[in-house]
Amino acid sequence: MSVTSDLASLLPGRVVTDPDVAAGYAVDAYPQAAPPASDDYTVVRARSRTDVEVTLRYAAEHGIPVVPQGSRTSTTGSAGALPGAIVLSTEQLTSIEIDPVERIAVVGPGVINTDLKAAAAEHGLAYPPDPASASMCSIGGNVATNAGGLCCVKYGVTADYVRGLEVVLPGGEVMRTGRRTAKGVAGLDLTGVFVGSEGTLGVVTEAVLRLVPLGDPPLTVLAVFPTLDATMAGVAALRGVRSTPSLVELLDGPSVDAVQAYGDYGFPSGSGGVLLVQSDRPGHAAEDVQEYAAALTAAGATEVAVAEDRAEADLLLEGRRVLNPALAARGPRFIEDVCVPVGRLGELVAQVHAIAARHGLEATCGGHAGDGNLHPCFFYDAEDPESLAAAQRAFDDLVRAAWALGGTLTGEHGVGAQKAPWLREELGEAELARQLAVKALFDPLGIMNPGRVYG
Amino acid sequence: MSVTSDLASLLPGRVVTDPDVAAGYAVDAYPQAAPPASDDYTVVRARSRTDVEVTLRYAAEHGIPVVPQGSRTSTTGSAGALPGAIVLSTEQLTSIEIDPVERIAVVGPGVINTDLKAAAAEHGLAYPPDPASASMCSIGGNVATNAGGLCCVKYGVTADYVRGLEVVLPGGEVMRTGRRTAKGVAGLDLTGVFVGSEGTLGVVTEAVLRLVPLGDPPLTVLAVFPTLDATMAGVAALRGVRSTPSLVELLDGPSVDAVQAYGDYGFPSGSGGVLLVQSDRPGHAAEDVQEYAAALTAAGATEVAVAEDRAEADLLLEGRRVLNPALAARGPRFIEDVCVPVGRLGELVAQVHAIAARHGLEATCGGHAGDGNLHPCFFYDAEDPESLAAAQRAFDDLVRAAWALGGTLTGEHGVGAQKAPWLREELGEAELARQLAVKALFDPLGIMNPGRVYG
Numbered sequence: 001m002s003v004t005s006d007l008a009s010l011l012p013g014r015v016v017t018d019p020d021v022a023a024g025y026a027v028d029a030y031p032q033a034a035p036p037a038s039d040d041y042t043v044v045r046a047r048s049r050t051d052v053e054v055t056l057r058y059a060a061e062h063g064i065p066v067v068p069q070g071s072r073t074s075t076t077g078s079a080g081a082l083p084g085a086i087v088l089s090t091e092q093l094t095s096i097e098i099d100p101v102e103r104i105a106v107v108g109p110g111v112i113n114t115d116l117k118a119a120a121a122e123h124g125l126a127y128p129p130d131p132a133s134a135s136m137c138s139i140g141g142n143v144a145t146n147a148g149g150l151c152c153v154k155y156g157v158t159a160d161y162v163r164g165l166e167v168v169l170p171g172g173e174v175m176r177t178g179r180r181t182a183k184g185v186a187g188l189d190l191t192g193v194f195v196g197s198e199g200t201l202g203v204v205t206e207a208v209l210r211l212v213p214l215g216d217p218p219l220t221v222l223a224v225f226p227t228l229d230a231t232m233a234g235v236a237a238l239r240g241v242r243s244t245p246s247l248v249e250l251l252d253g254p255s256v257d258a259v260q261a262y263g264d265y266g267f268p269s270g271s272g273g274v275l276l277v278q279s280d281r282p283g284h285a286a287e288d289v290q291e292y293a294a295a296l297t298a299a300g301a302t303e304v305a306v307a308e309d310r311a312e313a314d315l316l317l318e319g320r321r322v323l324n325p326a327l328a329a330r331g332p333r334f335i336e337d338v339c340v341p342v343g344r345l346g347e348l349v350a351q352v353h354a355i356a357a358r359h360g361l362e363a364t365c366g367g368h369a370g371d372g373n374l375h376p377c378f379f380y381d382a383e384d385p386e387s388l389a390a391a392q393r394a395f396d397d398l399v400r401a402a403w404a405l406g407g408t409l410t411g412e413h414g415v416g417a418q419k420a421p422w423l424r425e426e427l428g429e430a431e432l433a434r435q436l437a438v439k440a441l442f443d444p445l446g447i448m449n450p451g452r453v454y455g
Numbered sequence: 456m457s458v459t460s461d462l463a464s465l466l467p468g469r470v471v472t473d474p475d476v477a478a479g480y481a482v483d484a485y486p487q488a489a490p491p492a493s494d495d496y497t498v499v500r501a502r503s504r505t506d507v508e509v510t511l512r513y514a515a516e517h518g519i520p521v522v523p524q525g526s527r528t529s530t531t532g533s534a535g536a537l538p539g540a541i542v543l544s545t546e547q548l549t550s551i552e553i554d555p556v557e558r559i560a561v562v563g564p565g566v567i568n569t570d571l572k573a574a575a576a577e578h579g580l581a582y583p584p585d586p587a588s589a590s591m592c593s594i595g596g597n598v599a600t601n602a603g604g605l606c607c608v609k610y611g612v613t614a615d616y617v618r619g620l621e622v623v624l625p626g627g628e629v630m631r632t633g634r635r636t637a638k639g640v641a642g643l644d645l646t647g648v649f650v651g652s653e654g655t656l657g658v659v660t661e662a663v664l665r666l667v668p669l670g671d672p673p674l675t676v677l678a679v680f681p682t683l684d685a686t687m688a689g690v691a692a693l694r695g696v697r698s699t700p701s702l703v704e705l706l707d708g709p710s711v712d713a714v715q716a717y718g719d720y721g722f723p724s725g726s727g728g729v730l731l732v733q734s735d736r737p738g739h740a741a742e743d744v745q746e747y748a749a750a751l752t753a754a755g756a757t758e759v760a761v762a763e764d765r766a767e768a769d770l771l772l773e774g775r776r777v778l779n780p781a782l783a784a785r786g787p788r789f790i791e792d793v794c795v796p797v798g799r800l801g802e803l804v805a806q807v808h809a810i811a812a813r814h815g816l817e818a819t820c821g822g823h824a825g826d827g828n829l830h831p832c833f834f835y836d837a838e839d840p841e842s843l844a845a846a847q848r849a850f851d852d853l854v855r856a857a858w859a860l861g862g863t864l865t866g867e868h869g870v871g872a873q874k875a876p877w878l879r880e881e882l883g884e885a886e887l888a889r890q891l892a893v894k895a896l897f898d899p900l901g902i903m904n905p906g907r908v909y910g
Contacts, residue, residue, distance in 0.1 A: 100694075101691075101796075101797060101798040102797055102798060103694075146644070152638060159644070175885070175886065175889065176886075179863060180861060181794045181826075181828075181861070181863055181866065182607065182797065182825075182826035182828065182866075183601075183603045183794045183823075183827075183828045184865070184866060185651040185863075185865050185867060185869050185870070186863050186864055186865050186870060186882065187878060187882050187886070187908070188648055188651065188652055188890045188894075189614070189648070189651055191647060192644050192648065193645065193647065193648060195644070196640040196643065196644055213698070213699060236556075239555075239556055242668050242737065243668070282698070339636045339637065339638045339639055340636060341554075341556070341557050341636055342556060343554075368638075371636075371637035373636075408634060408636055408638075408640075410639070410640050411637075411638035411639060411640070412640060413640075414640050419641075423641055423642060426641050427641065430628070430630070431631075434630065434645075435642050435643045435645075437896050438643055438645070438893070438896065441889070441892050441893065441896070
C-alpha cells in the first residue's frame with residue numbers, strides 16, 4: 001500500500017507494518033463496529049507533534065482521510081479505522097507537566113486519565129473528570145468527546161477543565177486556542193469548538209487543563225429502593241441537600257441483576273433500583289453521607305448502607321465500576337447515552353422500560369442520575385435479524401423520548417458513527433449547515449474522520 | 456435621519472427620538488471614549504427578541520453597522536455608539552427564570568448581575584461571576600466580555616457558567632448554542648465562540664446559566680505589608696492553603712492612598728501594599744480567614760485585621776469596592792487589564808512601577824491578585840499632550856511586559872476600541888485571519904460592532 005510506504009519513509013519507525021499489530025487499531029469499544037481489513041488502512045504512532053504535522057501535511061496533499069485515535073474506548077465508533085484512512089494514534093504523546101502554583105496541567109493527548117489524576121494528586125490537586133473508563137481512556141479522547149463520567153454532578157465535564165489546546169490542522173498548521181492564565185479575553189476563544197469535535201477538525205497535541213484542590217477520599221452510601229419511582233424520589237431528595245454529592249449513580253433492577261450475575265457485589269436481588277451516592281467534601285464526607293442516607297431513607301429506601309472508611313466506600317462502589325463489563329458479558333446490546341433535565345429523569349426511566357416492553361426486548365437502565373444522563377441498554381439476539389431490528393427501533397424510540405423530555409441523544413459518549421443518523425434531526429438543517437461551515441474552516445478538504453458525527 | 460425614521464415605523468415605541476435621551480447611549484465607561492453626535496446614530500431599545508430580529512434584518516438589508524449595548528460599563532469602548540450606526544440596547548430584556556432543580560437560570564441579556572444573584576439566592580443558589588460593576592453591569596455585557604471580577608480565584612469567569620445561548624445574527628436569523636441539560640455533546644458547541652466576542656458576531660437574547668449552591672456570607676482578612684515584595688509573598692503564601700479563598704484582592708500603596716483620598720476607609724498610609732482575602736466556605740469561613748491571617752502574617756504582613764462578622768467583613772471590603780470611583784476621581788488615566796501567571800505577579804507589579812518611573816508618570820496597581828489579573832492605571836495630565844503621549848507609551852510598554860511574562864493584554868475587560876491596536880500582535884497573523892474567517896461565518900457583511908476588537 002503506497003500510503004503506508006510513503007509514510008514509513010517520511011516517519012521512520014512510526015508506521016505499523018505488522019498486520020497483526022495494525023489489526024489492534026481497527027476498532028474502538030463500539031459494540032456494532034465493522035472494522036476494515038488491516039491492510040486497508042495505515043497506522044501512524046506519533047511520538048511528537050512534528051510527527052502529527054508531517055502526517056497531516058501528507059494527508060492533505062494526497063486527500064487521504066485521517067482518523068485520530070486515542071485509547072479506543074469510544075462506545076460510538078468515533079475512533080475505529082476507516083477503509084483507506086490513516087489511523088493517527090496519539091497514545092505515545094504522554095508528557096505530563098504539573099504547575100502547582102498556576103494549578104494547571106500541560107499534557108499530551110495520550111496521557112491516561114488516571115495517570116493525570118495520580119500526577120496531580122502528588123501536588124494535592126485533582127483533575128476531576130472521571131469517565132467510567134478512566135483507567136484506560138486518554139485525555140485526547142476525553143477532549144474529543146467532552147467526556148463526562150461519575151463525578152460531573154459536582155465537578156462538571158471535561159470542557160469545564162480545558163483552558164487551552166494545541167491543535168494540528170489538516171495540512172500541518174499548528175494552532176493554539178485559549179490560554180494558560182486564569183483569565184484572558186483577547187479575541188475569540190475557539191477552545192470549545194474543538195472540545196467534543198470527535199476528531200472532525202484536527203488533532204489535539206497538547207491540552208492545558210485546570211486543576212482543583214484534592215477533595216477528601218470519598219465515602220459512599222448505597223440505598224436500595226423497592227420501586228423505580230421510589231428510586232427517582234431518592235434522586236430528587238438529593239437535589240434538596242445543600243452539599244452537592246460528588247457522585248449520584250443509578251442502577252435499576254435489571255442492572256443490579258446483571259452485576260450480580262457477573263460477580264457477587266453484595267447487591268440484593270429483586271429491588272426496584274439502587275442509588276450510590278458519595279461525598280468527598282474536605283472534613284465533611286462522613287457527615288454528608290449520613291445526611292444523604294437520611295434523605296434517601298425519607299424518600300423510601302428500604303435498605304441503606306453507609307461506608308465508614310475508604311475501603312468500605314470503594315467496595316460499595318465496585319458494583320457500579322463493573323457495570324459496563326457486566327453488561328457486555330450479558331450479551332449484544334445497543335448503548336444509549338441520552339441526557340435529560342434531572343427533573344424529567346423518572347419519566348425517562350419509565351420510557352426505557354415501556355419501550356423495551358413494546359419491542360419485546362430486555363433492557364437495563366443505569367448511569368449518572370445526578371446529571372440526568374443515563375446509559376440504557378437494549379439487548380438483542382445477534383443471530384436473529386428480527387431481534388436486532390427491534391433493538392434498533394427501540395434505540396430510535398428512546399432518542400425521540402429524550403428529545404420530548406427536553407434532552408439530547410448524547411450526554412457524553414459523542415455522536416461517532418452510531419448516532420450520526422439522528423444528529424441532523426437534533427440540530428436542525430440550519431444549525432447543521434452552520435456547523436459544517438465551521439468544520440470547513442478547519443478541514444476544507446473534509447479529510448478529518450469523515451462520516452463520523454455528520455454522517 | 457432615514458434610519459431612525461425607518462426603524463421608528465418598523466418598531467413603534469422602540470426608537471429613541473429625543474436627542475438628549477439618545478445622547479445617554481453615546482458612550483460606555485471607556486475613559487478615552489470619543490462619542491459621535493447624538494443625531495449621528497439611532498438608538499433602538501428592544502423589548503423582545505422579535506425587536507432584535509427586526510433590527511438586525513433591517514441592518515443587514517441596508518448595510519448599517521450595529522453596536523449591541525448593555526449597561527455601558529465597558530472600560531474599553533466596546534459598547535459606545537459609532538457614527539452612522541444603530542445602537543441596539545438590550546437593557547429592557549430583563550426576564551429571569553430560575554430552575555432550582557436543574558440549577559440553571561434562563562435570563563435576558565439586560566438583567567443586572569446583582570439582580571440575578573438576588574433571584575438565585577432566593578432558592579439557596581448563587582451566580583458567582585462578580586465584576587466590580589456587578590450592581591450596574593448586565594449579563595449580556597458580562598457574556599460579551601467573558602467578565603471576571605473578584606471571586607474568580609475560586610469560582611472562575613463568566614464562560615464557566617454559560618451553558619447555552621440564544622443569539623440573533625445579522626439578517627435576523629435566530630440560533631441556539633449549547634444546552635439546558637447538565638451534559639450534551641451532539642455536534643459542535645459554539646457557545647464559547649460567542650462568550651467574549653464583544654458584540655462582533657451577533658446579539659445574545661437569552662442565556663442559560665449554571666447556578667451553584669450559595670456559599671456562606673464571606674468573612675474578610677485585611678493584611679497590610681511594608682513592601683510590595685512582601686505583599687507578593689502574601690499572595691504566594693495563599694496558594695499553599697488547601698481551602699481556596701473566594702477573593703484575593705491587591706491594592707498597592709498608591710491605590711490605598713487614592714482610596715483614602717476619596718474617603719476614610721480605614722487604610723493605613725505609607726504601606727507597601729494591602730491584600731483583602733475572603734472565605735465563603737460553608738461552615739468554615741471563620742476558620743479559613745484565621746488560617747489566611749496566619750499565612751499572611753508569616754509572609755510578612757505587619758498589620759492583619761480579621762472580620763468577625765458579616766458587617767465587619769463588608770466594611771473591610773468597602774475600600775476595594777470604591778477603588779474604581781476613587782481612581783476616576785484622581786484624574787485622567789489609562790486602565791490596563793493585563794493577566795499573567797500568578798507566579799509572575801510580583802514581576803508584573805515591579806514592571807508597572809518601573810515603567811511609570813521611566814515615563815515620569817504616576818501609577819496605581821491593584822486588582823485580582825489571586826488570578827494574576829491586575830488593573831494598573833497610568834495617570835496623565837489631559838491638558839498636556841506630552842503627558843498623554845507618555846501614558847500611551849507606558850500602556851504599550853506594560854502590554855509588552857505582560858506578554859514577556861507569559862500573559863495577555865486583557866484578562867476580563869475585553870479588547871474593545873482601546874486594545875484593538877495590540878490584538879494582531881498578541882494573536883499573530885494566522886490566528887487573526889482564522890478569527891476573522893469565523894466572524895465572517897456569522898457576520899458576512901461585517902456590520903457587527905465594526906472597528907472594535909479587530910480594528
